[in-house]
Amino acid sequence: MSRVLASLRYRFLLALSVVLLLALAALGFIAQQLILPALLAEEDEYAAAEIDRALLAIDNELDHLYLLNRDWGVWDDTHAFMQEEAPQYQASNLAQGAVFDEANLRLMIFLDADAAPHLIAGIDPANGAYTACPAPTGECAWTVPMVASLQKRIHDGVEPGRAAWLQASPELGLMSVSPILESDGSGPSLGWLSMIREMDAAWLSKLKRNTGLNLSLTAPRDGPVPLGASIRRDDSRTMTAVREIQASPAGSRIRLQITLPRQGFKSSLDTLLFALYWTIGLLVVVVIVVLILLERMILAPLRHFAAFAQDIDTLARNDMPPGLRARHDEIGKLARKFQHLLEHQRQRTSSLVELSQHDPLTGLANRRLFDERIDHALEAARSDRRHVALLMIDIDHFKAYNDHYGHPAGDACLKVVAETMRKHFNQSGQLVARTGGEEFTIILPGTTPAESTARADELRMAIESLALPHAGSPHASLLTVSIGVATASPQERCSAAQLIQAADDALYEAKQAGRNCTRLMARQVTATA
Numbered sequence: 001m002s003r004v005l006a007s008l009r010y011r012f013l014l015a016l017s018v019v020l021l022l023a024l025a026a027l028g029f030i031a032q033q034l035i036l037p038a039l040l041a042e043e044d045e046y047a048a049a050e051i052d053r054a055l056l057a058i059d060n061e062l063d064h065l066y067l068l069n070r071d072w073g074v075w076d077d078t079h080a081f082m083q084e085e086a087p088q089y090q091a092s093n094l095a096q097g098a099v100f101d102e103a104n105l106r107l108m109i110f111l112d113a114d115a116a117p118h119l120i121a122g123i124d125p126a127n128g129a130y131t132a133c134p135a136p137t138g139e140c141a142w143t144v145p146m147v148a149s150l151q152k153r154i155h156d157g158v159e160p161g162r163a164a165w166l167q168a169s170p171e172l173g174l175m176s177v178s179p180i181l182e183s184d185g186s187g188p189s190l191g192w193l194s195m196i197r198e199m200d201a202a203w204l205s206k207l208k209r210n211t212g213l214n215l216s217l218t219a220p221r222d223g224p225v226p227l228g229a230s231i232r233r234d235d236s237r238t239m240t241a242v243r244e245i246q247a248s249p250a251g252s253r254i255r256l257q258i259t260l261p262r263q264g265f266k267s268s269l270d271t272l273l274f275a276l277y278w279t280i281g282l283l284v285v286v287v288i289v290v291l292i293l294l295e296r297m298i299l300a301p302l303r304h305f306a307a308f309a310q311d312i313d314t315l316a317r318n319d320m321p322p323g324l325r326a327r328h329d330e331i332g333k334l335a336r337k338f339q340h341l342l343e344h345q346r347q348r349t350s351s352l353v354e355l356s357q358h359d360p361l362t363g364l365a366n367r368r369l370f371d372e373r374i375d376h377a378l379e380a381a382r383s384d385r386r387h388v389a390l391l392m393i394d395i396d397h398f399k400a401y402n403d404h405y406g407h408p409a410g411d412a413c414l415k416v417v418a419e420t421m422r423k424h425f426n427q428s429g430q431l432v433a434r435t436g437g438e439e440f441t442i443i444l445p446g447t448t449p450a451e452s453t454a455r456a457d458e459l460r461m462a463i464e465s466l467a468l469p470h471a472g473s474p475h476a477s478l479l480t481v482s483i484g485v486a487t488a489s490p491q492e493r494c495s496a497a498q499l500i501q502a503a504d505d506a507l508y509e510a511k512q513a514g515r516n517c518t519r520l521m522a523r524q525v526t527a528t529a
């Protein structure tokens with residue numbers, strides 16, 4: 001896990017995924033907490049408006065009934081009938097209940113000024129028969145609740161304007177009352193005329209037709225509908241709105257219930273979801289595009305850069321990939337600067353290596369490089385089954401040379417001798433090293449004792465033939481060298497130290513022999529384990 005997090009690519013992926021999830025959560029929160037409640041509140045308003053519309057339609061029905069009731073109340077014939085002056089009134093106007101069918105009435109109640117029954121006429125709901133009686137008794141006993149309810153209302157005081165209300169029992173109906181007056185509306189009132197219209201199926205379907213609402217009216221037996229439960233969402237397609245209306249007898253209620261389509265809410269919700277899905281889709285696309293751009297513009301080049309930097313010591317690859325250096329952006333600048341620093345570092349390193357392995361005066365290999373190479377030379381000679389020779393060269397009486405010509409001249413002399421040796425031994429695998437002040441050692445791979453002695457003598461004579469004057473020498477007037485030669489044969493295991501010691505011994509012998517000569521080691525180097 002920590003390895004994955006160490007990669008910029010995965011960290012970006014993780015960070016952008018977190019951002020995406022947060023954005024989605026924010027969208028979900030906004031939709032859930034802000035937009036959806038607003039849509040539901042809008043739907044509540046729509047339901048309340050529809051309920052109001054239904055109530056208005058019922059109000060109109062009450063108005064119509066009241067107007068009919070009032071017309072009859074100020075009719076001359078009714079006025080006369082209440083004074084017992086119109087004996088034909090009942091027979092000609094109410095006979096056989098024709099008027100009840102025409103005006104869609106259940107009952108008409110005539111009360112005198114003291115609210116005592118004068119005439120009660122209507123259609124008995126139990127059998128559909130027309131009944132007319134002076135009091136709610138006998139065949140008119142079914143009218144007792146209506147008469148009692150009317151009398152209570154008159155007793156409580158009838159509103160001076162429109163007096164019409166709903167009746168919850170014994171059946172659902174509209175009820176109105178009007179004083180019985182002169183035809184010009186003047187008093188005194190001779191009594192009261194009340195009309196009751198049943199809210200039957202035909203009446204309800206007419207109301208449905210007029211309003212376009214799927215409504216129903218019931219007299220509830222349960223408790224009143226709590227305010228919060230006045231709108232109930234049945235499923236995703238329909239909801240039910242309920243409102244309760246005061247009715248008679250006192251304390252009764254009629255429940256108006258409307259089933260409403262949730263089309264508006266559904267289409268708003270569809271639009272919201274459509275916008276939400278598009279937003280989510282766009283967010284995902286944006287995140288993917290950002291990731292691709294990041295990958296192409298930054299992460300992939302950085303990965304190449306990091307791979308190059310990581311392999312720089314192990315791979316033969318020396319240069320920054322050209323694609324990185326050719327870029328014109330910050331990564332390109334960084335790559336070019338890195339390459340520049342790398343080259344600078346390499347130059348400094350190679351200078352240091354050069355300095356640490358070579359003698360500054362003569363430019364020849366120094367003791368350190370010689371020690372490295374002699375081991376390799378011995379190893380290679382053994383594996384190639386060849387000889388390897390060591391030539392140890394010492395300038396004769398160099399102290400005297402310095403003393404005579406001075407130290408700077410001695411330095412110049414050393415340079416000339418070194419150059420001569422370099423020219424003689426410049427083949428691959430050969431190494432000329434300055435291993436002491438005026439002492440040099442040469443590694444000669446692939447030469448037998450005889451060949452190496454011959455090569456040593458050639459060098460010695462070449463140095464003598466330089467004809468460098470050596471006035472301080474007690475032996476010769478020109479500069480000469482003594483050379484000790486030692487070889488290791490492929491059959492023997494010989495260490496570098498042994499070979500060097502043997503060459504040193506041979507050099508000593510050359511010095512003892514009078515200098516300006518070459519001596520091969522007296523015997524073969526002893527084999528070691």
Ligand SMILES: Nc1nc2c(ncn2[C@@H]2O[C@H](COP(=O)(O)OP(=O)(O)OP(=O)(O)O)[C@@H](O)[C@H]2O)c(=O)[nH]1
Nearest residue numbers: 394395396397398399400402407408410411437438
């Ligand atoms: N000019 C100069 N002289 C050096 C340098 N290194 C060593 N020498 C001198 O080389 C001389 C070596 O002297 P010795 O070891 O006594 O040997 P020699 O005089 O050559 O006598 P033999 O070797 O016995 O022939 C010393 O005087 C050193 O000061 C150098 O870098 N430059």
